[in-house]
Amino acid sequence: MGVPLLLLLLLAFSVARADEGAFIGVNIGTALSSMPSPTQVVALLKSQQIHHIRLYDADPAMLAALSNSNIRVTVSVPNDQILAVGQSNSTAANWITRNVVAHLPSVNITAVAVGSEILTSLPHASPVLFSAIRFIHSALVAANLDRQIKVSTPHSSSIILDSFPPSQAFFNRTWEPILSPILKFLQSTDSYFMLNVYPYYDYMQSNGVVPLDYALFRPLPPTKEAVDANTLLHYTNVFDAVVDAAYFAMAYLNVTNLPVVVMESGWPHKGDANEPDATTDNANTYNSNLIRHVLNNTGTPKHPGIPVSTYIYELYDEDERPGAMSERFWGLFNGNGVPAYTLHLTGSGVVLANDTTNETYCIAKDGADEKMLQAALDWACGQGKVDCSVLQQGQSCYDPDTVNWHASYAFNAYYHKMGMTVGSCYFNGVADITTTDPSHDTCKFPGSNGKNGTFPNGTSLAPSTNSSAETSNARQDYGTAAIIQFMGLLLLSNLLLL
Ligand SMILES: *[C@@H]1O[C@H](CO)[C@@H](O)[C@H](O)[C@H]1NC(C)=O
Ligand SMILES: *[C@@H]1O[C@H](CO)[C@@H](O)[C@H](O)[C@H]1NC(C)=O
Ligand SMILES: *[C@@H]1O[C@H](CO)[C@@H](O)[C@H](O)[C@H]1NC(C)=O
Ligand SMILES: *[C@@H]1O[C@H](CO)[C@@H](O)[C@H](O)[C@H]1NC(C)=O
Ligand SMILES: *[C@@H]1O[C@H](CO)[C@@H](O)[C@H](O)[C@H]1NC(C)=O
Ligand SMILES: *[C@@H]1O[C@H](CO)[C@@H](O)[C@H](O)[C@H]1NC(C)=O
Ligand SMILES: *[C@@H]1O[C@H](CO)[C@@H](O)[C@H](O)[C@H]1NC(C)=O
Ligand SMILES: *[C@@H]1O[C@H](CO)[C@@H](O)[C@H](O)[C@H]1NC(C)=O
Ligand SMILES: *[C@@H]1O[C@H](CO)[C@@H](O)[C@H](O)[C@H]1NC(C)=O
Ligand SMILES: CC(=O)N[C@H]1CO[C@H](CO)[C@@H](O)[C@@H]1O
Numbered sequence: 001m002g003v004p005l006l007l008l009l010l011l012a013f014s015v016a017r018a019d020e021g022a023f024i025g026v027n028i029g030t031a032l033s034s035m036p037s038p039t040q041v042v043a044l045l046k047s048q049q050i051h052h053i054r055l056y057d058a059d060p061a062m063l064a065a066l067s068n069s070n071i072r073v074t075v076s077v078p079n080d081q082i083l084a085v086g087q088s089n090s091t092a093a094n095w096i097t098r099n100v101v102a103h104l105p106s107v108n109i110t111a112v113a114v115g116s117e118i119l120t121s122l123p124h125a126s127p128v129l130f131s132a133i134r135f136i137h138s139a140l141v142a143a144n145l146d147r148q149i150k151v152s153t154p155h156s157s158s159i160i161l162d163s164f165p166p167s168q169a170f171f172n173r174t175w176e177p178i179l180s181p182i183l184k185f186l187q188s189t190d191s192y193f194m195l196n197v198y199p200y201y202d203y204m205q206s207n208g209v210v211p212l213d214y215a216l217f218r219p220l221p222p223t224k225e226a227v228d229a230n231t232l233l234h235y236t237n238v239f240d241a242v243v244d245a246a247y248f249a250m251a252y253l254n255v256t257n258l259p260v261v262v263m264e265s266g267w268p269h270k271g272d273a274n275e276p277d278a279t280t281d282n283a284n285t286y287n288s289n290l291i292r293h294v295l296n297n298t299g300t301p302k303h304p305g306i307p308v309s310t311y312i313y314e315l316y317d318e319d320e321r322p323g324a325m326s327e328r329f330w331g332l333f334n335g336n337g338v339p340a341y342t343l344h345l346t347g348s349g350v351v352l353a354n355d356t357t358n359e360t361y362c363i364a365k366d367g368a369d370e371k372m373l374q375a376a377l378d379w380a381c382g383q384g385k386v387d388c389s390v391l392q393q394g395q396s397c398y399d400p401d402t403v404n405w406h407a408s409y410a411f412n413a414y415y416h417k418m419g420m421t422v423g424s425c426y427f428n429g430v431a432d433i434t435t436t437d438p439s440h441d442t443c444k445f446p447g448s449n450g451k452n453g454t455f456p457n458g459t460s461l462a463p464s465t466n467s468s469a470e471t472s473n474a475r476q477d478y479g480t481a482a483i484i485q486f487m488g489l490l491l492l493s494n495l496l497l498l
Contacts, residue, residue, distance in 0.1 A: 021297045022307030025052030025074075027264055030059075031318040032335045038065030044315070044337050045071055054113065054263060054311045058099035067106035074111040074263075074311075075099060077136065079122050082115045085135060086128025092135030093142065101143055111150040112136055113194060113263065119175050120156045126175070129153060130182050137189060152186055154194035154263040163245030165228035166235070166302065171249045183255040195246050196264040196313075199238035199286070203277065214238055216267075216282060217289035233301035239265065239290065244302040259306065265290060266313035269340045271326035278326040280341045284435045287312060287332070288344040344435060361445055362415035362425035363408035365432045373407040376427035380410035386417065390443065397443035407431075408438055409445065416446040 028041065036044070042065045045053065051071055055062060058075040066073055077085055077095060085092045100109055114133050119126050133151055140146040159179075163169040171179050186193060203215035213220055217237040226235040235241045243260050250258055267286035271278025290310065299306040317331035317340065333339050344360070364373050381388035390397040391406050399405075411431045418424035425431045439448040 020307075022294045022309040023052050024050075024291050024294055025054060025072075025309070025311040026050050026332070027054045027056075027311050027314040028062075029056060029314050029316065029318045029321075031320040032316055033319050034335050036316075036335060036337065038062045040337070041315075042066055042069055042071070044333065045069070050315075052309075052311065053315075056116065060099075060102075063099075063103045063107050063109075067103075070108070072108050072110045074113055075109055076113040077115055077132065079115050079118065079125070082118060082122065082125045082132050083128060085114070086125065086130075086132030089135040089138060092132065093139040096136060096139035096143065096145075100140075100145070100149065104145070109149055111152065112140075114151060114153040116154050117156040117196065118153060119159055119178065126178055129178060130185070133182060133185065137185075146189070150191045151189065152191045152194045152261075153182070154196055156196055157198065157242050157246070160242070160245050160249050163249075164226065164235075164241055165230055166233075166241050166244035166248050167228050167230040169245035169249045170252045176253070180253050183250055183253055183258060187255055187258050192259045192261045193246060193250065194263045195243070195260055197239055197242045197262050197310075198265065199242070200267050200277075202238050202242070204275070210238060212277060212282075216285045217293060218285065228301075231302070235301060237289075237293075239293070240300040243308055244300045247300070247302050260308055262308060262310040264313040265310055266330050268326035268329045269331075270329035272324055275324060275326045278329065281434045281436060284341040284343060285433075291343065341435065360420060361408075361434050361436070361438055361447060362411045362420075362431050363434050363438055364404045364411060365430050368404070368430035370403050372428060372430045373403045376430055377403065377407040377410050380407075380414045380427070384410070384414045386410050386413040388413075399443075409443070412438070413446045420447075 026045075038059075038061045041062065044050075046069065052074075053071055054074040054076070056076050057078050063073070063075070081095070085095055096112075100112065103109060114136055115122065115125070115129065118129050133153060137146060137151045140149055140151065157163070159172050159175055160169050161172050183193070199210075199215040203210045203212060211220065211224060212218075214224070214226070214236075215238045217239065220236060226241065227233070228235065233244070235244075239262075243262065246260055250256070267283040268275070268278040269280045269283035290312070294308060294310045297305060297307050299308065312332065314330050315332060317329050317334050319328050319335070321327040329340070331340055332343075380386045381391075388406075388410055389395060391409060392398060393401075397406075397409050407427075407430070411425065411427055415425045415431075415433075425433050437445060437448045439445045
């Protein structure tokens, strides 16, 4: 590509750059057997300083509770209304009157999401997706609201094929005839591309090709960093690679200045036996790192410094969602408003309050080889100069008397002695960082404040007796695209190593 195009890109993006920085929002799914009342939801949002939310519908009670709250709201045309809205401009106009205009100006509605992953989850409605977007937009124009309220439609990242290296990504050609006019329309209406990004599924479906650390934004050894051979851009996490794949796929259709907003991203904190990486630690690590990454306005390798605002999936665990156990445990909170974990956000500004801890611990990896653990334990208590006297029989940390436990104590003591620096929790790969305090009654791990990782009782919403739960937040399609792409990833980095 020549210099002029590059310049054009820079110019185009300088518009986005001039805006305020990126924000973090939260999705509110409502498939809870005991859904908190709208007032309780808003109380939680306020206490956690969440200023941006996305609803999967335009529930009038919820919108009423959001009045004068200083919370920016994306409302959604639910999937089951897309056909009606896309086939009749008067239905679309009525939708806007009832679900948007009626709540202005007391509710700050900033966007309308038209459907959720329509191309992949409701393909038979895709022929009317563009007209649904246009009709909704026309209704906003007629109400003189089109400048303050953006219209777009969220997509699954599975519509992007070959997304590693990102520079070779393109949209599934099946959808090109539908996507191309939509993208041009979004561009001409100063809107943005709504994308759902799930490194969890990319990781899960890659059969070990995508390293967990790469999905979790953890530092990688330089030899494991993924390099796009075409652009020489370095990718240190899956999230950036997927967002850049979207930029490249759009550029392939000649759309070069449409910002990306990530409408869903997160990590489940609990899962079935065959979902071993749906853990509290991983969920905490992913979401904490994601928030830091987004709020830092780091941008992506292709567009450094360009904000990528992101909505976390999701506020509450939705116990009524069907499917694998992990489906029900994406929440930052349970239905009572009790946090699933305390995010580690120190130093990244105020989003999600109660970020009081910096606590991380270094422990023996589950299932690590005992001989390697023993060797590492011996090293820590010897050359590593950790005081291992509490591990002697009869001492406070002797029980349980397993290599794994003793190694965990010694690894953690060493890690804290070294100031928790990167690399001080390695031990030949048998150690891992956790945010859960491993301490027990008699044995306090270095770095523990004695709270054992429990959340200080603060915000606790009483359960509502009103259970009305029917949403269609669709995340079912995370597709094979990303997986195939990431297969190439290690190959590529191996090649570069040769
Ligand atoms: C719907 O479209 C028709 C024909 O294009 C137009 O005459 C009418 O004004 C539109 N109605 C609304 C509510 O936009
Ligand atoms: C609504 O949100 C927009 C976008 O963040 C902001 O610019 C505007 O000031 C807000 N309006 C009110 C009344 O808070
Ligand atoms: C492209 O999309 C079509 C329609 O959903 C699907 O049948 C096909 O498998 C997709 N192609 C790839 C390579 O994923
Ligand atoms: C993109 O632009 C090129 C050059 O102007 C043109 O050949 C190509 O058909 C365009 N592609 C699309 C999808 O608009
Ligand atoms: C924050 O952004 C700067 C560049 O603006 C970058 O050098 C730094 O690594 C980023 N920090 C994190 C934690 O992403
Ligand atoms: C958390 O860690 C950062 C950097 O390691 C440090 O600057 C900060 O003081 C710590 N905060 C607390 C509450 O320990
Ligand atoms: C700390 O948490 C672990 C795991 O949940 C538990 O087994 C242990 O009893 C707790 N210790 C204290 C002091 O609460
Ligand atoms: C904290 O919450 C637990 C469970 O929700 C409750 O049993 C306990 O009494 C609470 N403690 C305080 C000090 O509120
Ligand atoms: C439940 O909430 C809905 C609206 O959110 C309301 O119409 C209904 O009356 C409520 N039911 C009870 C039992 O409170
Ligand atoms: C914003 C905020 O500080 N929220 C809660 C954090 O936790 C304490 C209790 O530990 C609550 O009092 C706060 O309301």
